[in-house]
Amino acid sequence: MAAACSPAMSTALLLLQASICSTLGLASLPAIDNEATNTSMVGASTAGAPLVFGAPLALWNKAPGKSKLAVALGKKRVLCELPLHKDVPVQEVAAAVAATFNKHVRAGGPVFASRASRRQYEDEYGAVLGYNALTHDPYTKQREKDAKKKKKDADGNPLPPPPPHDRMQDELTVAHVPGVLFGAALGPVVSDLSQVGTIEFSTGAKDTCLTFGRAIDLTLTFQLSGFSDAPTASPDGALPPAADAIGAANPAGVAAASGRELAAKLAAERGGGGGGGAADADVDALAEGVEAVDVTPKEMVVNPWDVSGAIDYNKLIDKFGSSPLTPADLERLERIVRKKGKVDGLHRFIRRGIFFSHRDFLRIMDLAEQDKPFYLYTGRGPSSGSMHLGHLLPFMMTQWMQKAFDVPLVIQMTDDEKYLWKGEYMDGDDNLDHFRNLTMQNAKDIIACGFDKDKTFLFSDCEYVGTMYPNIVRIWKAVTYSTARSMFGFVGESNIGQSAFPAIQAAPSFPSSFPVVLGAGRDSEMACLIPCAIDQDPYFRMTRDVAHKLVGAKHPMGGKPSLFHSKFFPPLQGATGKMSSSDNNSAIFLDDTPELISSKIKTHAYSGGQETSKLQKEKGANLEVDVSYQWLTYFLESDDELKAIGDSYGSGQGDYWATGMVKDKLIELLQGIVAEHQSRKIHITDDEVREWMKERKLKF
Template structure:
């Protein structure tokens, strides 16, 4: 062969196509389609190919089979455990049989390219061998999927008979061979089902194709059955398609009514259960003593913050590692933030800044404060054809809220306050890295995005994540990329940073002391005036004390709206004492009354109904009014002296002292 021309490579031998497994009876094939459609609606799974791994046990057990589905991509990630499993099983069985109650199934063929263009790729398994022409099955309102070429389906879903999930009590993770649905850590589900009519007649090919709107709703999972007690979506913000899909499981409830996620906090909160569910760690007495030695022992503060002493900050992620670094003289930095949704902040908004100010002083470390004016516009912004949008309103809220934050007493030389709208260029390389590292399925599962979410909402979690990484602050931190980060926050914000911790190693040097993972310290919720469950909301003016309230406003709100745990009569109060867990005035004093001895006196006297100073609800409310008037007045006086020019100095990109 002439020089310069390579020898022809031997052609690889063509692989023989794998033979298709024996087809199931039409009733079983249809039953598997029903289960797939129900799983898409209840579990938030992409339907995928209904052929899946349908095991041919009908050979030995007529009318029975087993189907395996992957949980990857479920919109319920991280998947609920223990008690919540049963609610999902009940809902899945109910939804499967609701779909089986009657309806025509369409089976049709399309060129693969046309099907992808019209319906998207969720109609088949991306890893499977796809022919140029797809055979598709459509179950209206539930599934649009590819099926094997040798399958036949029933003409009607009712031909299947009743579908049963058998032996539901097998434990997740058991070594015993499962014969039921198991929601295990491996994210797989097994369903054994029997059908009533395995010999039902098959449908002819050529059924009616679905509309593009209906196909889209199926493939992006915007049509989904909500399961009460498992779903954590705020019903007030729920999308119309999701509301319409609640048909069968309104009565399905898991035990307990607690709901905690980044969007809503409802019910009576069980903090021990939250620690177990979130996988965080309780702050132990030993860890508190360790913090005391580092902070009080240094002489920077006189005692632990009362919120640590009273277990209000109760949970953490790797706070012990932060302490270990401090004990070796190595620094870290603090990160907290504020979404400026209004010009007036309330006491609940102020809490994280009050505690962060103590942390900064106690550990003598730098701090970055993110003002997410972009986030608030993405979720609450408006557009008027005559006036345009109102982005400028949120920019102004940032300045006004920054004044309240500065009034908390931070060290200006160690503190950088920044607006996302102004500073984003400095963070953008890390934002891109986070976008690259997190799949959309993960983001959708963690943050609840749906088809109607604007693309800015979908992109925003990366903007909130990147202040966790020191390279986002090359100027303030003088190029130090090894600084670990500690984030004080309420525990409902933990899901944001669990996702961040999973990919953190990709954004830091290999010798970063915590592999880039931000450490967290979690706070209990500050209850609204109107009741000790959930947390305070700015949308209900009577549930909150605002930093702009007058002394008269404070007295009126506490007197009229503060929910009392006292008894209905003085006689009953003297006999039984108050319910301190329900009493808002006592709970607020746990936050704002620094004197431990006086708080204990209130607890003993009010809780028992005995004593002279604090045995009644009126006396406890009077004490709270006194404390809040002093605190709010002091804050207002400091804030009044802070100008826009002063705020600009705090927000100037500059080197911090550390």
């Protein structure tokens, strides 16, 4: 059987191979037999209709050098590999592969899947396509080793070697996206390519990488944890017709960020350089294909597992049915917090519209004015060892609110959620403990944000779920599966834990989930305020629908939690979607060094400035798309200083007229913020974290 692989990863592996074939004009990318020394098949064209989307590029017809494109699972299991001539611009080729891959992901497209026997697959499509390393049995090599060492079975008989050519599963999942890809996948696949997640080209110290998550030291590399495990397509249904499966050529298939220049470099490699006329024709064809690619997302996607596309926050308010924070709301909030005397005024996130939407926040202000009790609830799904700046936003806001309102706070660490969506069964074991360990590490980053320990309870779902269980059961009883399915997109292939999890995230919204911490029973009249990014809103829309069933009749809000929504912190590469833990170059992590912070911003921060100094001085920068300026709106405290920088950069005049000056300002600011955070975190021990996670009555 195949190694454990999430549906999104299984689909991505197949799409990555199709993208390599598409970019290089190959009919297929044959597997490398890890034990074979002859790699002459690499780059060979298969018989039959080719799976080609672009002009063929004979990059493989010279003596191979050290450059190569490879696809691998982990550090040892090479699935396919393509040696390239030493003069081939491998970085540009990799960038083209990434662009092709991302184009298909952003365009989306239904993924059709069926189950077929190996014999049926080979009879229909041929053995060459069938023998794909994605479908190899990873235990064959171990059985060969066991037989060679004359190991014995439980009855004392010598273990036989595996049958010849027994390197594929007997039953295959065959995935098909018309005009894009076709082949046997490693496991179940997602229902739409948009659920896979994009990849990014980056250059490391030693390798050229296409990275899914943190890079592994291989030329094309990715991790199983780099994807959200979205709903999968049904494996039922007949195999597609051969002609449709293989498909016709797509003239816009070679997608490369560097346009005609890259096309020229690629075409120049044909046949040892080729003649001038032929090379020019190839350049024109390739450049036309590049220019025809539309990489703009067709629609905005915002849900608890996926945020992509250009986000229109006004449309999100309409779509989700929340309310905008108006100037009158902000004036009232400022009066309330100034009267309480704990803070000097509104947080910059509120002043600048970074927190922009709400549900029932006006009722919370009513309670604050009347000195009636409420508490704060926020959380974190531990998916990486170190949090990044985007993760800090809800915690910085929550810390300010705890201080401003002088109220208790509960912080949920959803290690169970991350395991249900990203966990893996490998060799009879799983990595649940991995996510529990991440909880401990992330908790240190959270504590370093400056919360009041006497008023804060930080808890892991895996440890605290028993206390919340009565409320979880009540929520399960109150919410139908059809409601959960329509809200969260659950399908038959979703594991039952995923279907059950929304109730676990909903439970902390009710004070009775904390009988010791808040001293609350079912008749408690404490309201709940949840600062969070707006992609978490679906959980609490469900919660609000059934809230009246979990509280007493005197609860001031009928049990409904109040939501305080933030915008998404944009990635370095551009203001679409949100920053991701799985892309090291899209984010500044809280354990990054000053040198790495500087390098990331200088290298990856998307600029809204003009192409030349002359144009910049004439037209100024586009502040709406300039990432460095946008990040300053999040972290620069002084409104006057921010305005001065914006006026200068936007006009191309003054002290900050150029992109480099704005980047230098951001680098200096973030180096200071991260260094200060690190200086606080370094003193937080595991024992200290356990004290914060100890169930105890909070002081309020």
